[in-house]
Amino acid sequence: MAKQDIEIKTGDGVAKAGLFRSATASSSRAGIILYMDAFGPRPALDAMAERLAGEGYAVLVPDLFYRKAPYGPFEPKTAFVVEETKVALTALVHGTTQDMTIRDSRAFLDTLTAEGVTGPVGVVGYCMGGARALNAAATYPDRIVAAASFHGGNLASDAADSPHRKAAMIKARVYVGTSGVDRSFPPEQSARLVEALRVAEVDHAIENYTGMAHGWCVSDHSVFNAAGAERHWKRLTTLFAETLI
Template sequence: MAKQDIQIKTKDGVAKAGLFRPAAASSAKAGVILYMDAFGPRPALDAMAERLAGDGYAVLVPDLFYRFGAYGPFDAKTAFTEEKSKAALMAMVGGTTQEMTISDSGAFLDALAAEGVTGPIGTVGYCMGGARALNAAAVYPDRIKAAASFHGGNLASDAADSPHHKAAAIKARVYIGMAGVDRSFPPEQSTRLAEALRVAEIDHAIENYVGMAHGWCVSDHGVYDAAGAERHWERLTTLFAETLA
């Protein structure tokens, strides 16, 4: 797969992004935006984007923390156990609001279109990216036809920017893969999200990956689970194959 480093002009500055194309680049009319977890773009996410590109999609992996300038790199296994890196990460996560990413997502879609990716778009997010993938689907329903979240946190919280509040605006098919036990997405939020999607008549599935911990899909996490990750890939690739073709 070919990776192209691009810069995307947004309302607040310039976001760096990796654009991954299949070998037959001209055939990639459908695209995917991969919303990062809290540790930022890095080789583990590049590898995931390459795998999706191998299925024929143009895959964009934007840096959602671009407003903070240079940072990291962070070790996903230790970043939240070391006080200095934890403080830096929490500041960036807290300082990158849902509304910021919603605005940025319009620029991400425009960047894909400028690269010739004019077909349907799928979104997938991990950890903090899960809610952003869903919110993007709600705000840009004419472009985004599938949205997936894996170990996404606060998908149906009490916050005003929680994705479940925008469920009625979604036109995409939605898939939620949740860790077996996850403090960032407890059972009451799962129930609330399911009800919001059902009432909005969204084609959706919420699946509990029993035994998996928050972060199980991404290879450089300490809780990575190879079998669980393959199960996630099966669900994700099926979702995109059925919606983006």
């Protein structure tokens, strides 16, 4: 698997990113943007991007916190337990707004195009990246044909930038995988998101991973669950196989 470290010029600066391709693929027509969780780009996310690249896609993993770089690194198992890193992480998350990432996503898409990825694009986000993936799909419906969120928080909150408010703009197929009990995406938000997607006639599925905790998909999380992660991989690769054609 080949990883290329690149820099993406945005309206607010320069974001570092990893671009992953299969070593056996000379080019990839379809691309994927992986929107990180709160702990930033790191080996665990690289491994996930490599797995997706192994399916034949060009996979971009941008640093969404680039405006505050350098920062971290953070250890997911303890970052929200230690007060110092908890404060730093909370500031990064709240200081990187949905609007910022939505604007950055134009540069991410342009980067894929410049790298020869001229076909359809899928997006997937974890934790804080889940809402960003859905908002990107709503903002760039001409390019993004599939959007997935796993243990994404606040997908249908009262906030003005909540993704459910843009459901009518989404043309992509949507898949949302939720942890069994997740304070960042309670049942009332799930019901609100379902209704918004249904009314907007978005092709979607929302699946509850009973018994899984927030973060179960990512290998360096304390709540990582191997069986649940494999189930997530099956759903995600099927989504992209059926849409990125």
